[in-house]
Amino acid sequence: xxxxxxxxxxxxxxxxxxxxxxxxxxxxxxxxxxxxxxxxxxxxxxxxxxxxxxxxxxxxxxxxxxxxxxxxxxxxxxxxxxxxx
Amino acid sequence: xxxxxxxxxxxxxxxxxxxxxxxxxxxxxxxxxxxxxxxxxxxxxxxxxxxxxxxxxxxxxxxxxxxxxxxxxxxxxxxxxxxxxxxxxxxxxxxxxxxxxxxxxxxxxxxxxxxxxxxxxxxxxxxxxxxxxxxxxxxxxxxxxxxxxxxxxxxxxxxxxxxxxxxxxxxxxxxxxxxxxxxxxxxxxxxxxxxxxxxxxxxxxxxxxxxxxxxxxxxxxxxxxxxxxxxxxxxxxxxxxxxxxxxxxxxxxxxxxxxxxxxxxxxxxxxxxxxxxxxxxxxxxxxxxxxxxxxxxxxxxxxxxxxxxxxxxxxxxxxxxxxxxxxxxxxxxxxxxxxxxxxxxxxxxxxxxxxxxxxxxxxxxxxxxxxxxxxxxxxxxxxxxxxxxxxxxx
Numbered sequence: 001x002x003x004x005x006x007x008x009x010x011x012x013x014x015x016x017x018x019x020x021x022x023x024x025x026x027x028x029x030x031x032x033x034x035x036x037x038x039x040x041x042x043x044x045x046x047x048x049x050x051x052x053x054x055x056x057x058x059x060x061x062x063x064x065x066x067x068x069x070x071x072x073x074x075x076x077x078x079x080x081x082x083x084x085x
Numbered sequence: 086x087x088x089x090x091x092x093x094x095x096x097x098x099x100x101x102x103x104x105x106x107x108x109x110x111x112x113x114x115x116x117x118x119x120x121x122x123x124x125x126x127x128x129x130x131x132x133x134x135x136x137x138x139x140x141x142x143x144x145x146x147x148x149x150x151x152x153x154x155x156x157x158x159x160x161x162x163x164x165x166x167x168x169x170x171x172x173x174x175x176x177x178x179x180x181x182x183x184x185x186x187x188x189x190x191x192x193x194x195x196x197x198x199x200x201x202x203x204x205x206x207x208x209x210x211x212x213x214x215x216x217x218x219x220x221x222x223x224x225x226x227x228x229x230x231x232x233x234x235x236x237x238x239x240x241x242x243x244x245x246x247x248x249x250x251x252x253x254x255x256x257x258x259x260x261x262x263x264x265x266x267x268x269x270x271x272x273x274x275x276x277x278x279x280x281x282x283x284x285x286x287x288x289x290x291x292x293x294x295x296x297x298x299x300x301x302x303x304x305x306x307x308x309x310x311x312x313x314x315x316x317x318x319x320x321x322x323x324x325x326x327x328x329x330x331x332x333x334x335x336x337x338x339x340x341x342x343x344x345x346x347x348x349x350x351x352x353x354x355x356x357x358x359x360x361x362x363x364x365x366x367x368x369x370x371x372x373x374x375x376x377x378x379x380x381x382x383x384x385x386x387x388x389x390x391x392x393x394x395x396x397x398x399x400x401x402x403x404x405x406x407x408x409x410x411x412x413x414x415x416x417x418x419x420x421x422x423x424x425x426x427x428x429x430x431x432x433x434x435x436x437x438x439x440x441x442x443x444x445x446x447x448x449x450x451x452x453x454x455x456x457x458x459x460x461x462x463x464x465x466x467x468x469x470x471x472x473x474x475x476x477x478x479x
Contacts, residue, residue, distance in 0.1 A: 040441055040447075043447065049238060052237075052250075058235070060214075060237055062233075062234075063235070
């Protein structure tokens with residue numbers, strides 16, 4: 001994957017997170033990963049490994065400290081992807 | 086959300102996950118009779134959920150050594166190794182660990198948790214990389230976070246996945262510490278150490294191996310996975326604990342790198358805590374002697390482990406990928422695991438209940454651990470009860 005936009009990353013994340021959330025829970029950019037989605041930490045870390053492979057980047061676990069919403073996560077991935085070019 | 090409300094939220098999540106099953110955790114042991122039996126809830130219970138792999142918790146030599154140390158040096162050191170807590174026994178045990186591993190030097194820590202925390206946080210800093218197995222123990226995660234390094238996980242025991250992530254790091258792989266475990270505490274499987282050593286050499290990284298569950302269990306003299314694989318001189322740092330095969334509390338790091346000694350001056354989990362008590366050090370020194378000469382104990386341990394592992398496979402249970410002292414029954418839901426745990430307790434057998442996220446891949450585990458002191462009759466009894474439970478729960 002050469003060029004990717006923030007919106008494309010956001011869309012991909014929403015798709016992947018839908019598979020981890022309870023049925024009929026709608027994921028949006030502002031969904032809070034911890035309080036609203038309530039997925040456990042290991043599921044989130046496993047998702048990060050998938051994202052790393054998808055975009056061929058390294059996303060350190062410690063960089064997730066400031067991630068609260070799906071948009072925060074998309075922004076982080078976009079920033080790392082942009083810096084890796 | 087207030088500070089206390091965060092704890093209320095965690096309590097609610099715990100109750101929602103396992104209604105009525107909270108009693109499975111932190112169960113009080115009222116009396117301990119031996120390495121394999123205790124009194125729980127007024128009943129004599131067979132212990133199949135300890136980490137007492139060689140069955141040394143009531144060893145005469147260890148108890149006598151601990152008693153003598155208390156009489157000679159008192160109950161505690163009341164200080165750090167950097168100050169008044171550095172007794173000759175601590176130094177002697179460090180020399181004995183270095184000899185045991187044929188390594189240049191060793192450092193003793195107050196707990197196994199602190200051995201990982203102290204070693205990892207001293208080696209790594211901001212800008213460095215910790216590349217850790219996805220199923221790593223919490224002490225490894227916490228050590229990495231404390232260090233300020235970038236923490237990257239690779240898929241459990243997956244050599245190709247590790248290489249992919251090393252390649253992605255480019256030049257940063259030279260400032261990377263790869264961290265794996267000899268035996269993993271949940272499923273009981275072993276790291277593919279030869280592959281990992283090859284990769285760390287190829288990419289110029291360092292390797293830390295945690296032998297917490299493999300010390301005393303693997304290798305001719307019980308060093309762990311390094312001895313079983315003959316890779317003792319290829320691993321940069323080996324950490325481990327006294328609290329499993331050695332039946333004490335404490336931890337260690339051994340290495341051939343001369344910089345290990347400097348860790349005493351930079352590792353906060355080593356410096357800012359009281360040193361292990363004289364009784365702990367004395368009992369551990371006695372236990373290490375028994376462990377290194379314990380070929381017969383290891384033989385009995387492995388006979389017991391293989392007996393239970395093959396019995397459970399034959400019954401039809403999904404178990405961990407390879408036999409060993411940790412035999413994990415893998416179940417799809419917390420409810421199934423709790424039903425099995427309750428069934429075993431009703432039959433006077435204590436095992437560990439492991440629920441997500443502590444269990445890998447979102448599964449739940451009934452974790453059995455075997456030791457050298459279990460008799461074939463005890464293992465037969467456990468197999469029979471688990472066979473009946475399988476018929477009832479499937």
